[in-house]
Amino acid sequence: MAGLAALHVGAALKHHLFDRDAVLAHMVPGLRAPGETEAPPKNPGRLAVLGLGGALVVSAAAALAFALAPMLAAPAPSAPSTIEIAEPEAPLASEQLAPAEPGAPSAWRVDTRSSAVAFAYTYEDESGATDFDGRFSRWRADIRFDPDNLDASSVVVTIETASALTGVAAHDGALPGAEWFDAAAHPVATFRTTRIRSNQDGGYEARGDLTIKGETRSVDLPFRLTIDGDRAAMTGSLTIDRRDFGVGGGAADDLISRDIRIDVRVDADRVR
Secondary structure, three states, X not given: OHHHHHHHHHHHHHHHHHHOOOHXXXXXXXXXXXXXXXXXXXXXXXXXXXXXXXXXXXXXXXXXXHHXXXXXXXXXXXXXXXXXXXXXXXXXOOOOOOOOOOXXXXXXXXXXXXXXXXXXXXXXXXOEEEEEEEEEXXXXXXXXXXOOOHHHOEEEEEEEHHHEEOOOHXXXXXXXXXXXXOOOOOOEEEEEEEEEEEOOOOOEEXXXXXXXXXXXXXXXXXXXXXXXXXXXXXXXXXXXXXXHHOOOOOOOHHHEOOEEEEEEEEEEEXXX
16 A cells, blocks of 8 residues: 555656646645646635645655655656566576477577566556556576478467566565465466467467466467577567456556556577
């Protein structure tokens, strides 16, 4: 609840101090929006009371904002093509990859320095909607892929759910909890392809089983792929309903969008 209160106060202060609109003015009697001219007082006594009350509220809000500044410094949402990549803090251990057998799809080693599994969602309260994005800092992928042998190609992605990061302290603290990812009971989420096919537009589609918090749903991930010699680059995106996987609950559940966009970017090298 303290995290929610901080988000409410932060959003109101953002509107007043940076967006310079009337949101906080509507919440605090007697407070004028930035740029609003002062009307002649109709009741000086009442105006003095309102002015004192507004000053106390604004002073308290400013003090709270100063204390919560690190939590309110959330990064602006980014499109899939501009996700800021940070090398995983401690990448999940990868199996030793051996070259593919003759006729089998190639094995590919993920370049974690330029790859990402990211997500985006919307937080909305009475002050308006704010978009947030985040990423998982610990994950691995077992990729066996050959564009000329899609029937035998496969991908398995394993994500450590406790590694979800948004840059917002209140969100990062809540995500591993029982109501959201429940990382203690379900430390990993997985995606296992059941079919990969090419599309007429030159792209691909991976159908697979996505498992989060023990709930499995079949999902389709459209993606684009380029292969230059032994280097491959892939980008894809899909949207899921988090409630299909039992993700969410508590006081903040109705404030977070049900639809969560997942963006994937993978650079990989063929194993020789």
